[in-house]
Amino acid sequence: MVIGRLRSDDIYNQVSAYPLPEHRSTALANQAAMLYVCLFFYPSILQTQQAKMREIVDKYFPDNWVISIYMGITVNLIEAWEPYKAAKTALNYTLDAANIKEQASRYAASMESLRPQVQQLLKEGFLREEIILDNIPKLLNCLRDCNVAIRWLMLHSAESAYDPNNKRLRQIKDQVLNDSKYNPKTLFQLLLDTAQFEFTLKEMFKQMLSEKQIKWENYKKEGSERMMELAEVFSGVKPLTRVEKNENLQAWFREISKQIESLNYEDSTAAGRKTVQLIQALIEVQEFHQLESNLQVCQFLADTRKFLHHMIRTINIKEEVLITMQIVGDLSYAWQIIDRWCVSVLFWRAGGLCQKGTSFCLQVPLQKQCSLFLKP
Numbered sequence: 001m002v003i004g005r006l007r008s009d010d011i012y013n014q015v016s017a018y019p020l021p022e023h024r025s026t027a028l029a030n031q032a033a034m035l036y037v038c039l040f041f042y043p044s045i046l047q048t049q050q051a052k053m054r055e056i057v058d059k060y061f062p063d064n065w066v067i068s069i070y071m072g073i074t075v076n077l078i079e080a081w082e083p084y085k086a087a088k089t090a091l092n093y094t095l096d097a098a099n100i101k102e103q104a105s106r107y108a109a110s111m112e113s114l115r116p117q118v119q120q121l122l123k124e125g126f127l128r129e130e131i132i133l134d135n136i137p138k139l140l141n142c143l144r145d146c147n148v149a150i151r152w153l154m155l156h157s158a159e160s161a162y163d164p165n166n167k168r169l170r171q172i173k174d175q176v177l178n179d180s181k182y183n184p185k186t187l188f189q190l191l192l193d194t195a196q197f198e199f200t201l202k203e204m205f206k207q208m209l210s211e212k213q214i215k216w217e218n219y220k221k222e223g224s225e226r227m228m229e230l231a232e233v234f235s236g237v238k239p240l241t242r243v244e245k246n247e248n249l250q251a252w253f254r255e256i257s258k259q260i261e262s263l264n265y266e267d268s269t270a271a272g273r274k275t276v277q278l279i280q281a282l283i284e285v286q287e288f289h290q291l292e293s294n295l296q297v298c299q300f301l302a303d304t305r306k307f308l309h310h311m312i313r314t315i316n317i318k319e320e321v322l323i324t325m326q327i328v329g330d331l332s333y334a335w336q337i338i339d340r341w342c343v344s345v346l347f348w349r350a351g352g353l354c355q356k357g358t359s360f361c362l363q364v365p366l367q368k369q370c371s372l373f374l375k376p
Contacts, residue, residue, distance in 0.1 A: 003042055006035040007056060017327040018144060025064055026148045029333075032060035033069040036077075039087075046084035053090035061094055063103045066155040072335025076161045078169060100172065103152070104179035110149040111181075111190060117142060118193045127200055129208060133313040139201060140324060146194040147328050150187065157182050158337040184340075198329050205325075208317050216265055216314045223307035227257035230300050249285075256281065260308070268315045275315075279308050 005011065011031055018027035025032070035056065039045055045052050061067075065077045078095065081087035093099065121127060121142070132139065155161065156176050162169045176182070231253035234246045259278060263271045282305050286298065331338075 003035065003038050003045070006031055006038060007052070007059070014327060017324045018148075020141075020144070023144060023148050025060060025062060026151060028060055029067065029151075033067055035060065036067060036075065036080075037069060043084070046081065046087040048086055050086040050089060053086040057090040057094060061091065063094070063099070064152065064156070065091065065094055066158065066161045068155065068333035071332055072337060074155060074158060074161050074333075074337065076163075076169065078172070079163060079166070095172065097175065100175050101179045104156075104176050107149050107152050108180045110145060111153070111186060114142070114146050114149060115186070115190055115193070118146060118190065118197050121197055122193060122200070127204060129204070130313075132201070132204060132208070133317070136316070136321060140321065140328070143194070143198060143201070143325065144328050146190065146197075147330075150191055150194065151333060153180060153182065153187055154191075154334055154337055156180075157184075157187075159340065160337060198325060202322065202325055205317070205322060209319065209322070212314055212317045213265055216311055219307045219310045219314065220260060220263055223304045223311070224257045224260040226300050226304040226307070227253045227260060230297065231257065233297070233300075252285065263311070265315075272312055272315050275308050275312050279305050282308075 010028065014027040014030065015024070018024065039056075061077060066074055067077065068074050077087075077091055081091060121139075157173075157180070162173045164170065231250050234250040234253065256278065259274070263274060265271065282301050286301050
């Protein structure tokens with residue numbers, strides 16, 4: 001029953017954090033590690049049940065054969081499943097030279113495109129609140145792509161994953177290194193840049209989340225007050241250049257002010273939907289009542305629409321984004337294999353990064369960072 005559930009279900013609900021199909025094996029990596037262990041308690045599946053093994057490989061291991069089972073303990077399925085006929089046969093497609101080339105080339109291309117992209121995001125002053133709010137999906141996609149590429153390249157290029165005395169393993173490793181244009185320095189730099197980017201984004205998002213309700217209420221108040229002021233303008237009581245008294249518009253703007261005031265922060269879905277309708281109504285009233293001729297009225301309407309847009313963006317600041325970043329940023333698979341990069345890092349840089357807590361902010365504690373960097 002355990003193996004059946006692991007085979008068929010997304011037990012840990014990780015797929016929602018990795019919506020793209022090409023990230024599916026990364027999303028299910030923790031579950032795949034559990035399934036790998038459980039299969040040894042039911043060896044007949046590994047040995048004789050070829051259909052089940054093909055299903056497992058197609059779902060969990062179509063593009064990877066080096067897995068992390070717990071805190072950096074890596075396993076190469078080529079070696080682990082060598083004694084088992086059904087498992088070995090099912091893994092053959094994954095280990096086909098054309099498939100290895102396709103996967104390695106894909107991650108090589110990812111590295112080429114992601115490095116300048118992340119460096120651009122890390123430029124001083126680039127990541128501002130409005131940029132983050134307008135581009136949450138794009139920024140999360142960038143984080144996913146970086147972490148998936150780093151994970152695959154680190155695991156499949158790890159020295160510890162391949163037995164140097166096994167000819168087939170040496171050939172596969174050489175192909176991976178060649179087809180992925182593997183450069184340890186470039187990969188490590190992307191890891192540091194990704195960690196810095198993730199840390200910055202996470203801290204800014206936490207700040208925005210803590211201020212979310214206060215800002216939303218302020219924008220609501222400003223928008224409602226603008227509408228009441230316009231209502232007074234069309235009442236003829238408040239003087240404004242070339243604005244004639246119009247009781248219909250006066251009543252309409254008062255009603256819009258009440259509608260804005262009635263928006264409920266707790267019901268974010270309904271509030272967001274209603275805010276969009278209010279923005280559309282303000283656009284239509286400007287067009288149908290020929291209000292464009294009065295610049296002051298237009299400015300009031302534009303300001304109100306701006307506050308309503310800010311309300312929509314602010315209501316979309318949700319804790320789910322931080323949870324997704326935490327899931328995507330898991331670096332526990334590299335707990336051991338990260339050591340081989342640490343010798344080459346300059347001491348002053350290492351110290352600075354450890355002090356900021358950004359070099360391995362994904363999962364590695366500060367004590368671990370420093371012990372790694374201070375090795376001779």
